[in-house]
Amino acid sequence: MTIGAIAAASVVSFTALFVPGGAARRAGTLAAMDEFTPWSDEDAARYRAAGIWQGVPLGDALTGTATVFPDRTAAVDRRRRITHGEVRAEADEIARGLLARGVNPGDRVMVQLPNVVEFLTVTVGMFRAGVIPVFALPGHRESEVRHLIEASGAVGYVTTDRFQGFDYRVLARYAASLPGVRTVIVAGDGGDLTPLDRVRAQGAGGGPLPGVDPSGVAFLLLSGGSTGKPKLIPRTHDDYLFNISACARALEFDAESVYLAANPAAHNAALGCPGVLGALLVGGKAVLAASPSPDEAFPLIEREGVTHTTVVPALAALWSKVAAKRPVDMKGVLLQVGSSKFDEQAARRTQSALGCRITNWFGIGEGLLTHTRLDDPEEVVHGTEGRPLSALDELRLVDEELHEVPAGAVGELVTRGPYTINGYWNAPEANRTSFTSDGFFRTGDLARLTPEGNLIIVGRAKDVINRGGEKVSADEVEGHLRGHGAIDDAAVVARPDAELGEAVLAFVVPGDGPGQAPSLVEIKRYLAGKGLAAFKLPDEVRELPALPRTPVGKIDKVALRAMAASG
Numbered sequence: 001m002t003i004g005a006i007a008a009a010s011v012v013s014f015t016a017l018f019v020p021g022g023a024a025r026r027a028g029t030l031a032a033m034d035e036f037t038p039w040s041d042e043d044a045a046r047y048r049a050a051g052i053w054q055g056v057p058l059g060d061a062l063t064g065t066a067t068v069f070p071d072r073t074a075a076v077d078r079r080r081r082i083t084h085g086e087v088r089a090e091a092d093e094i095a096r097g098l099l100a101r102g103v104n105p106g107d108r109v110m111v112q113l114p115n116v117v118e119f120l121t122v123t124v125g126m127f128r129a130g131v132i133p134v135f136a137l138p139g140h141r142e143s144e145v146r147h148l149i150e151a152s153g154a155v156g157y158v159t160t161d162r163f164q165g166f167d168y169r170v171l172a173r174y175a176a177s178l179p180g181v182r183t184v185i186v187a188g189d190g191g192d193l194t195p196l197d198r199v200r201a202q203g204a205g206g207g208p209l210p211g212v213d214p215s216g217v218a219f220l221l222l223s224g225g226s227t228g229k230p231k232l233i234p235r236t237h238d239d240y241l242f243n244i245s246a247c248a249r250a251l252e253f254d255a256e257s258v259y260l261a262a263n264p265a266a267h268n269a270a271l272g273c274p275g276v277l278g279a280l281l282v283g284g285k286a287v288l289a290a291s292p293s294p295d296e297a298f299p300l301i302e303r304e305g306v307t308h309t310t311v312v313p314a315l316a317a318l319w320s321k322v323a324a325k326r327p328v329d330m331k332g333v334l335l336q337v338g339s340s341k342f343d344e345q346a347a348r349r350t351q352s353a354l355g356c357r358i359t360n361w362f363g364i365g366e367g368l369l370t371h372t373r374l375d376d377p378e379e380v381v382h383g384t385e386g387r388p389l390s391a392l393d394e395l396r397l398v399d400e401e402l403h404e405v406p407a408g409a410v411g412e413l414v415t416r417g418p419y420t421i422n423g424y425w426n427a428p429e430a431n432r433t434s435f436t437s438d439g440f441f442r443t444g445d446l447a448r449l450t451p452e453g454n455l456i457i458v459g460r461a462k463d464v465i466n467r468g469g470e471k472v473s474a475d476e477v478e479g480h481l482r483g484h485g486a487i488d489d490a491a492v493v494a495r496p497d498a499e500l501g502e503a504v505l506a507f508v509v510p511g512d513g514p515g516q517a518p519s520l521v522e523i524k525r526y527l528a529g530k531g532l533a534a535f536k537l538p539d540e541v542r543e544l545p546a547l548p549r550t551p552v553g554k555i556d557k558v559a560l561r562a563m564a565a566s567g
Contacts (some may be wrong), residue, residue, distance in 0.1 A: 006166070035153075036217050036234045037423030044215065046257045052392060053238040057212035058277075058280040059095075059127035061241050064087040065283040069255065074280060076304060080117045084283060087121055094125030094196070098156075098202030101183055102374040105210045106128030108220065109156035109183070110149055111266070112165045112171065114137040116289035118187040118196060118303055119265050120276060122158055123219075127237075130212045134220045135266040138163065147229050149178050152220055152425065157181060161188035164290065169193060176265070214238045221268055221365045222373050233365050238271060239419040243369070244281050246389050247275040249457065250371060251334060254309055255283035260300060260309035263553060268365040269310045269338055283425040294322040295522055302329055312339040312553040313346055314489060320353035321488070330356040334374075338363050340554055341457055343479035346381040360385055362457055367420025368393060370455050384454035386446075393417040394440070395455075397447060402436055406410035412461055414440035423447050446473070461534040463543065463557065465492070468500040470535040477506065479536070480530050486511055486518050491547050491555045493563040495540065509546055517543040 047053045054061075063084075067427035070085030082090070103109060107382040109126065111133045113119040126133045134146065134152045149157070153245075157175035159168040169186055172193050176184045185195040210287075235243075251274065253259070259279045261270040265288065271277055281287035287304045289296050292315050300306065309483040311319065316337055319328075335354065338361035345411070351358050362385035363369040372386035380386070388395060397411030398404055405411035416422075416439050423431045432441055446459045459475030469539070474492040481490035489509040510517040518526070524537045548556040 006377065006457055014367065023050035023487075026139060035423070038215065038236075039422060041417075042357045043418075046099045047238075047392065050392065050418075052242050052390065052418045053088065053214070055214050055238065057214050058218050058237045058241055059091070059124060059129075059209075059212060062124050062127065062277060062280040063091065065255075065280065066080060069283040072255075073285050075117050075120050075276070075286045078290055082117050082121075084152045087280065090121040090200065091128055092206075093200040093203040093310070095129035095131075095209055096123055096205075096207060097201070098125065098129050098131055098183075098203070099210070100152035100202045101128070102200065103156055103183055104130065105212070106216075107156070108132045108134050108154040109158060110134045110136055110145070110151040110152065110154045110175070111136065112140060112145070112157070112159045112168065113187065113266070114138040114160060115265050115290060116160060116163075116187070117263050117288065119288070120286065122187070122196070123277075124280070127212070127218060128209050130210050130216075131220055134445060135222060135271070137222070137264050137266050137468070142171065144230075145171055145175055146178060148222075148232075149175060149181060151162045151229075151284070152231055153180065155180055156183035156185070157210065158185045159187070161186055161190065176291055212237065214241075217425075221271075222266075223365055223424070226422055231427050234423075235419075235421070239367070242390070243367075244272040244274050244278050245421045246271070247346050247369065248278045248282055250373070250389065251308060251336065253278055253282060253284065253375065257282070257307045258287060258305050259284060259285040260287045260289060260304070260306040261295065262309055262311060262315065267553075269336070269361075269363065273310065273336070273338075273363060274308075275310070275359070275367065290300055291295060294319055294326065294328070298322075298326065298328040301333065306333055308334050308336065310336040310338065313337060314340075314553065314555075316342070316350045316483075316496070317346060317488065318353075320350050323353050328354070330354045333357070333566050334359060335423050336361055336371075336526075341459075341475050341479065343482065344382045344481070345483040351382075358382075362386070362445075362455060363419075364441075364443055366443075368395075368415045368441070368443070369418065369419075372454075380452075380454055384450060384456050386455065387453055388417075389420070389454075390417055393420075397449065398441060407557065408451075410446050410448045412456055413443045415443065415453075417441045417494060463493075465494040465502050465504055467494075467502055467504055467535055467539075470483075470533075472504055472536045476533070477504065477527070477536055480527055480532065481506060481508060481523070482528055483530075484518065484523070486516065489547050492538070493557060493558070493560045493562055494566050497539070500539075501559035503541045504537070504540040505542065507544050507547060507560055507563075509544055514545065 029112045066084040067527050068089035074084040074087045117410040186193045217234045218237045221233040263270050265276045276286040333356040359372045370386050372381045459473040461476040477492045488511040491507045494502035495505040520541045550560040
């Protein structure tokens, strides 16, 4: 079922006011990358004609506001407060410094920076130089660093000195030992390594920057799946500028807005949906939290006048619980919830506990975003993932044979459009299984559509448990378990079973402390009272102090399945 015409287009135009001199001030353009699968010429022409692709490099767009609002605060972290004018000046010094050190346009450089101001200035500096950042998360260590450098062919690595008790210079020295890495830079005290200040000094004094092709790759984002090593997602200047601007428009995010990056800014939601880059784009303010904990986030929300922030459902639940004891004024905050299923009961509890507005989002780093609109009725906001961001998003729901399912039926969501990739970076095998023959990306998410065209995510294809021939949606059972008053969090996975093939195993986190989880009998009685079929009820319940999570905050089902298999 194709529903590309459901959503209204959301496009922000960029005039000479925000892109002073534009591409005319630059010399030359970047060559295309062999590892990157571009859109077809026909699709690219269509997106440009529709005004969705503006033909503006990200580095120009994100620093254009410095001309209009040079003295307005652009970003705040624990140590620094920086204006839009200072962001552009520092980014340009970094851009020229990288070029002076032999990092060339088109080169990849791994960026492993936490939520600090330098994340923005380094990222924008690379955009200005035509260098391609490879965004790693603060929680990554040697295994991930090696994988990402090898997979991207990175020639450099940028990190900080210390953060949250960890010395990232250890990782910097490790990165320096890997084949192909020529440049290692540390923000702060570099010790025996090159400090970022030295790079900035090399780039001081001005001078032209290279031309940047807006249709080329701007950065490599990590796939957010919970299985295997992350794949690299190539996002272009054209597609991601639309991503940022359309999200800003959808959320009424403007120059007076303040975005709190509670989760890592290297993750797609906090990066550009509209995220910290959205704040630069519109002349707003990005508040970079060192941690998403209420102790860190609540004071920032009140002190900095936060108007928008993004959380995963687990964090929404934590904030709601803490707010009952430590009230926080969030009446002026629009809470953007995404990354995993935000069930209706949890949405209602969050809105009641925090007193904020909520918009429910579904999104993938590979592109597609759907969301509930700000004027949607409460039942839509609490019960659906809304409608596509762009009128040119194409969505289908298909069965295992990739045939479209009947209206109202559940199927795998597949998509293509002006900001959804056509292939992972240098990953031919993954591309063969991740895309249909006609170019639709297979999300792996199971969904259905309401008659009004709102999307409802019902689970992951791999999270369907085959219990004795009956199919059990883990997501459905989890949603009900989280509604139990004595359960803070829950996850359901398949457990190997000699008779059933797969049994239903529920991991639960008790709300009242260790040893206080409801018994299997109590849970079965509770779920049966919610109307669940007998075959969906858990066969076993195990208590955990907390659910394991991936670096982007999703429940780590790989770890839980391993625990289930080990007994």
